[in-house]
Amino acid sequence: MNQPERFGEIIDTYLRHGWQLERVLLCTETLRAIEAIAATTIPSPNILFHDASVRESTVDALWFKRAAQATGREAWELRLVSDSPYALFETFEADEAEEDREDVRREMESRLIETINNARADKLSQSS
Numbered sequence: 001m002n003q004p005e006r007f008g009e010i011i012d013t014y015l016r017h018g019w020q021l022e023r024v025l026l027c028t029e030t031l032r033a034i035e036a037i038a039a040t041t042i043p044s045p046n047i048l049f050h051d052a053s054v055r056e057s058t059v060d061a062l063w064f065k066r067a068a069q070a071t072g073r074e075a076w077e078l079r080l081v082s083d084s085p086y087a088l089f090e091t092f093e094a095d096e097a098e099e100d101r102e103d104v105r106r107e108m109e110s111r112l113i114e115t116i117n118n119a120r121a122d123k124l125s126q127s128s
Contacts, residue, residue, distance in 0.1 A: 003081065011049070014062070014064045021050045021064055023053050024054045024062055024063070057109075060080070061078055061081060062078070064076070068091050074091065076089070076092065080116070088111060090104055
């Protein structure tokens with residue numbers, strides 16, 4: 001399965017379970033692949049991403065949110081788009097300031113990128 005197909009499969013799964021796609025992080029290579037597909041099959045990559053904001057990154061990942069069950073909190077999940085499922089999860093109080101939420105989300109992105117970079121470095125050192 002290629003990366004654009006992985007995106008579609010993961011998005012469909014999360015949407016079926018009541019999550020809302022909020023943000024998309026794309027590697028340069030993935031962004032080019034999706035733009036090439038969009039040029040021939042769909043009017044805009046925004047259709048694939050349900051109008052979520054798209055940002056270039058060093059990893060392919062998706063930000064989802066939904067109301068946390070019966071607690072009044074909001075759940076956010078940062079899902080890596082890869083063969084191996086990996087995600088970071090956080091809940092926020094209803095009255096938590098958006099600036100504080102954004103700080104936590106930036107930290108989550110940094111942790112995800114660090115984890116992926118460490119995994120890549122380990123893989124390279126094992127192959128040499």
